[in-house]
Amino acid sequence: xxxxxxxxxxxxxxxxxxxxxxxxxxxxxxxxxxxxxxxxxxxxxxxxxxxxxxxxxxxxxxxxxxxxxxxxxxxxxxxxxxxxxxxxxxxxxxxxxxxxxxxxxxxxxxxxxxxxxxxxxxxxxxxxxxxxxxxxxxxxxxxxxxxxxxxxxxxxxxxxxxxxxxxxxxxxxxxxxxxxxxxxxxxxxxxxxxxxxxxxxxxxxxxxxxxxxxxxx
DNA sequence: AAAACGGGGGC
DNA sequence: GCCCCAGTTTT
Numbered sequence: 001x002x003x004x005x006x007x008x009x010x011x012x013x014x015x016x017x018x019x020x021x022x023x024x025x026x027x028x029x030x031x032x033x034x035x036x037x038x039x040x041x042x043x044x045x046x047x048x049x050x051x052x053x054x055x056x057x058x059x060x061x062x063x064x065x066x067x068x069x070x071x072x073x074x075x076x077x078x079x080x081x082x083x084x085x086x087x088x089x090x091x092x093x094x095x096x097x098x099x100x101x102x103x104x105x106x107x108x109x110x111x112x113x114x115x116x117x118x119x120x121x122x123x124x125x126x127x128x129x130x131x132x133x134x135x136x137x138x139x140x141x142x143x144x145x146x147x148x149x150x151x152x153x154x155x156x157x158x159x160x161x162x163x164x165x166x167x168x169x170x171x172x173x174x175x176x177x178x179x180x181x182x183x184x185x186x187x188x189x190x191x192x193x194x195x196x197x198x199x200x201x202x203x204x205x206x207x208x209x210x211x212x213x214x215x216x217x
Numbered sequence: 218a219a220a221a222c223g224g225g226g227g228c
Numbered sequence: 229g230c231c232c233c234a235g236t237t238t239t
Contacts, residue, residue: 190227
């Protein structure tokens with residue numbers, strides 16, 4: 001597996017490629033950011049950004065969304081995958097935040113995960129981005145990159161990937177590392193045809209070297 | 218551990 | 229057309 005030192009080297013190279021890594025979801029309030037992240041499950045950020053302005057224009061606060069008709073919410077997010085489940089979940093979550101949390105998005109991963117439709121990944125991203133809670137959300141990009149670089153073993157479970165990353169990256173850098181890896185995975189180390197020939201990390205990447213060797217044959 | 222949910226986008 | 233996408237929930 002890739003050593004701690006080389007993991008940090010790899011991360012530095014990624015940061016040089018994406019120096020201003022941030023989430024790409026648009027939102028004006030913590031609540032809207034939570035909803036945007038919930039909607040982004042198995043959907044592209046672009047498709048979410050297309051729907052959320054209309055949604056938030058109609059229902060901008062937890063209280064407003066909590067009162068909304070579920071069918072109306074559905075219509076506003078119909079262009080996003082899994083829209084039926086998501087409509088139900090964001091309404092329920094809005095109700096819970098409106099009543100149980102006085103309209104404020106809860107600030108801990110544990111509380112966030114109690115909300116319907118919020119799992120570990122959404123909770124980690126939201127807590128990290130909104131409340132500076134040290135967290136690494138292991139989404140599909142982070143998992144793929146961690147395995148290609150052998151930061152963890154290829155057979156690692158999501159939990160094992162997270163543990164390995166937390167072990168090798170200083171806590172203060174978890175949130176930024178997450179965003180940096182997302183962008184690197186989204187635009188360069190893509191799932192199907194990773195751009196290994198132009199990759200600054202090739203010297204550190206076992207799988208990339210194997211891919212190039214295979215290509216040469 | 219695997220299936221179900223699910224429309225949109227890249228190739 | 230097929231595969232993947234800032235996953236969660238149920239089986």
